[in-house]
Amino acid sequence: MKKFFGLVGMAILGGALTLGGYKLLFNDTLVIERTIPDSSQTVQTNFNPAFNTNSTGLAAETIDFTIAAERTVHSVVHVKNTAIRTQTNPWAELFYGNGSGTRQFEQVGTGSGVIISADGYIVTNNHVIDNANDIEITLNNNKKYKAELIGSDKGNDIALLKIDAGMELPFTPFANSDNIKIGEWVLAVGNPYNLTSTVTAGIVSAKGRDLEGNRNIEAFIQTDAAVNPGNSGGALVNIRGELVGINTAISSRTGSFIGYSFAVPSNIAKKVVDDLLEFGAVQEAILGIRVDEDYDDEGVKVADVFFEDGASNSQFKTGDIIKKVNNVKITKFSELKGQLTSKRPGDNVEVTIERNGELITKTVILNKKSTFISNSLGISFKDLSDKEMKKFDIKGGAKITQNINKSLSYYGIQEGFIITKINKKIVLNAAQAKAAIDDSNFGNGNPLFLELINLKGEVEKYAIR
Template identity: 55%
Template sequence: MKKILSIVLFSALGGALTLGTYKLFIEKPQMVIEKSIEEGPVTVAANYTRSMGDAIEETDFTVAAEKTLNAVVHVKNTSYKTVRDPFAEFFYGQGSGTKQYSQVGTGSGVIFSSDGYIITNNHVVKDATEIEVTLNNKKVYKAELIGSDATNDIALLKIKENNLPYITFANSDAVKVGEWVLAVGNPYNLTSTVTAGIISAKGRDLHGNGVVTDSFIQTDAAVNPGNSGGALVNTRGELIGINTAISSRTGSFIGYSFAVPSNIAKKVIEDLMEFGNVQKAVLGVKGGELNGKVAENLDIDVSEGFYISSVIDGSGAAKAGLEKDDIIINVDGVKITSFADLTGFLNTKRPNDSIEVTFIRNGEENKTNVVLSKNEISKVSSLGLELKNIEAEELKKLNIDNGVKVVDITNEELLYYGVKSGYIITAINGEKVYSVDNLNSIISTKTSGQVLRIEMLNLEGETERYIFK
């Protein structure tokens, strides 16, 4: 044992001597110098100079909020429904089984004139028996429904009051993606709520949203149930849209909301005030968004626009010289990149308005003035029909007061039952049909699960009835 310890001790001593010799005579010393450099503070100017080309925008929303809070109202919609129980009436007498139920819905509205005119969404006041408006100062008024347009989801209300605060309309065509906006409304019955965001997109087409408007402004400002009908304003407090819908799987805001552009909303309420209905204008062309395949077939170096696949005979477009394969890229200074851009622009116009159309033909840019005409033909995809308005002379000849004519059918079931071109739709769900716009408005108000009962006159003048689920 002692022998082993001696060996270990001598080994350790030998290693220490070897290492010491190496460090002293062989290894060269290394010197590390730590250098401290004192840098003076960097001075940055606190002010800035804005050039004409800068896209800098103020992000102080206090002015816009102050201008809009008192002009946005809470809208309460109360509808009463009477339900009869025939069994209770049979056993206990007439009236014994009758019960009345009330249903309350809420939303927002925007005062746009000092004498009490208010704009809101059609779905906020739909089927209302009573409409109640509460101002930001807690004053409550009974409101009258002046008119509504289900197609664009806009309604016009009136309260009896003067000298009210109001919001002015801005040009929604001039708003830019990335621009700051405020959404003002009454979500969850919380009055006077303001949220901020930016314009995320323009001309947004929402398929399956229950309304026909296909040129929404998209924003990431938080919008929740109760915000519908409220104001979307710019940083100057000017109205650029009416908050209408959200994209959500939960029913609450999860990132994006959508507003009817102010130009469309303004035109609708002006029509309702002047004519009692919406005057819809058409260009007189069919087609869709330009894609790469179409551009390649036409051998043109254009990446976006509205491609004309056909021109309607006798329309304003035909009279102005527009032709098949033309590409519309601009109307009245508004850039057209999609179908939604064009339809959104046309929704701000009336029949007989003249517009300047810029288009590409054979690779060259051209311009022409088109006088818009009244909407006479409409393709109703949900019915698989293309319909046309009937002139007064033809109605008189047919000995009827109203109706629209079927000009084309793609619905195989209707074809199976013998429906042909020339049939006349006279009523839907008991409501008389007077025009293709009127028919579209009736269909757009159809609730989920509701059936459509359509009355038609066949070629022999006999009434036929069809049910669409």
């Protein structure tokens, strides 16, 4: 027992000696330093929040893109365009005889398309399938189908295809593109660089955008959603998964996306599709006015009033300034062009004009544009009258009204001749004739076959080279 208490006493004594030595040798206060970075300089701004974020919450936090993506991704397809090109070597032709220097090769292009109906109708860009000899569609499930070209419109860069899948297909419904707002979220769905079903997000940056050097479409939706080569013909959808545009072009110096992309509004695309299905060509509606191109204030100023084929429903006067069409604000010509392109001849539109400082709203019946110009062939032509169709016992055609550069005079084709077939296909009106000529590969070594009725009522056939 004594031994135990002796060991405990020695332990206590050792601890006391150790503590005393520590206090003697290390009596300075121990300081622990913590480095805190200097706070950033605060700069006051004049921003006042429009709502209380604590009570309302940011709108962006509630946006869910997954619903729109799921509704769209299976209706966007990959489009493969195979064209047969002919190349001629003149030296081989010279030394080895006719046909020796000619070879054919395949040229393949790719893009995107959007299924717009369960029975297989597909919208894409005209430039995606231009001059195609074979069109192949690949669905999101990797099933492949041959597509039929129903019709195309080069001016609006829209083409309509059809596949027979033997089953109902997922499709994207059209939305009213007039209702989309600047700043609204949109998704671009397509196949850039052959990457299947790619989805990107952005906002609508501008509407009614006209592109420098583009003489056809002048009413693009501009967005900052990333669009790259291969996206052409793909879907631009709102957050509900409804089609608001067909992605068509990008602004780029490199060939890749650098911040802005452009889409044909869905209202224009739908109108083109409906016209192609019903008439085989786009029916262009006009107000019957000439626009003052020097007017640079808000609105579109009427420079002159005219009508084709004796129409007489004039509601305009020279000097009127168009401010609205169907309650859609018009600030520039591209916005007016977009509204008219989405309408048909015979449609009624409510046009608000400023006349002598007073705003007036008038109901205007849109006229039909019946005269068209083919720049590639250098002629203008117009629709036939009922009297002319009855006289020659034909269902339609395109009457040459002007031989602009006299290119057809060499063949003896004159003003007043009626074009009835182009490349062995019947044409029923001037719009069809223009589309058939402009969509042909005429001028690249391939002849353009024309069948016409001359001034004597006789049928003549030509191969224009």
